[in-house]
Amino acid sequence: MKSIEERKYKLELDIEAGLRITQHALNTFRDNSCRRAFSLSEMVLEPKSSSISDIFDNVFDYAVKGYTSAADCISLDDLQDMQAFLHIASSAMEFYEANRLTECENVFSAMIARAKLDLASGGYDYAFTEDGNLFISGYKDDLLTLSEVAFLANMNEKSVRNATHQTKDDRLETVKVGGRTYVTPEDGLRWLCKRRGFIPTDTLEVEAS
Template sequence: MSTSPPFTLDEMRNELCAILLFKADDLAMTRDSEAAVSFIGFPSDHYFKESPSQVNLRPFRISSTMHVLFDYAFQVGCADEFREDLLQDAVVFMENIPRAGGQDEKGGETHRFMDADGLCSIVVETAGARWKLENGYGSELSVRELALLARMTEGAVRNALAGAGIKSKGAKTYVSTEFAKDWLAGRRGFVPTTCWTYTAQRAMQDIRLASSIDVFADALSRRAQALQLSNGALAAATGLTKDQVVVWLGGVPPLDPQAAVAIAAPLGLDPALTAGRAIELILRSQA
């Protein structure tokens, strides 16, 4: 089973635009057209009929919030920008979306985003389930939350739980986060939470963008910590002394390209780029 997101970010953003159009319609009916225009950015007699492409998402803070939640839910992109307060904002937003829309003879019109199968709902619930899994503090996960994380149907989850000796109680069936972690680890569709790991790719990005030798050294240090490599272990792997390693990870190292190449290798970093940036930043610090 693919571990890529079940739908694209653009598809979710398109649905978010539809939600905002229905909210604009609601404003036009409950307040006036000026309030609706101020909210959505353009006039219309029937916002629910407008194409989502008409909506400019840039002024809407919820757009960037949903982007981060999408990435965190499916462990792509800027997943490490996730914060619990963003999740709480999105939950409140989804609780307040219109459950019916339209005007006049079209009153009562519904849309997929209004129920649990909506893409925005799936993103928020999956992000919430992942956060609960990682920081549950005794929380429990529902069958739906397990299904979202495992990319399975709720029926398939209930059958699997029954096979594990857990009696299903319909929508009220919950399992502990401890059980959920073990159970999800065996599911092909489950994507583990890896966004907090300081990968070689992230370290190289920080090295490329480093504005000082201190920032450069911090990237090396964080990468060593992520790999659980002690100063002694790095010294043994590089042929440097322990004191030399300490300087490279937390000080102003000497102008020694060979040492930079040596220390990059066990950290999984690009040796040439690491050495080149080290030379540049060391010279800058000495200017």
């Protein structure tokens, strides 16, 4: 189990790596004289402030810490910027044989998972639609994936999957849809509330750091 501080620092490094490798690709397109093998391992990455890092800061404070005051700062334009960054930077990372931006992806998924729980529990309602248009591809507010449960529990997916076995005490109840395994938000919240790594949503106006 990673601490919040460890997850936040890894997120900051992921963002900086994504920006670096995207800039390298753009420079190569402009002037192929800088075409070369790109190695992040040879660089010293230090987190720097940027527009995309500010967006991820708010998402982290809602998704991981559970601060609804941070979610109120996330606009639909921010969601689009996040998705664009993940699609572009992650693809560039793979092309240049670097590691994927796993913490960025995890935080984004945890935000969606927490919003599903909050909506189902009648608490905080963060909308991923505008005028009926869906802003998150494949978003289903009625079911959680096992990986989404794992993000919220700060556990690995294998441990969560093990908790679904019939022989387990206080097992995580699941449903099958189209051959895939899901968890209802109600069952997910019941199970998560007994997990040490889960942080419930705080609807108080806590100032996000």
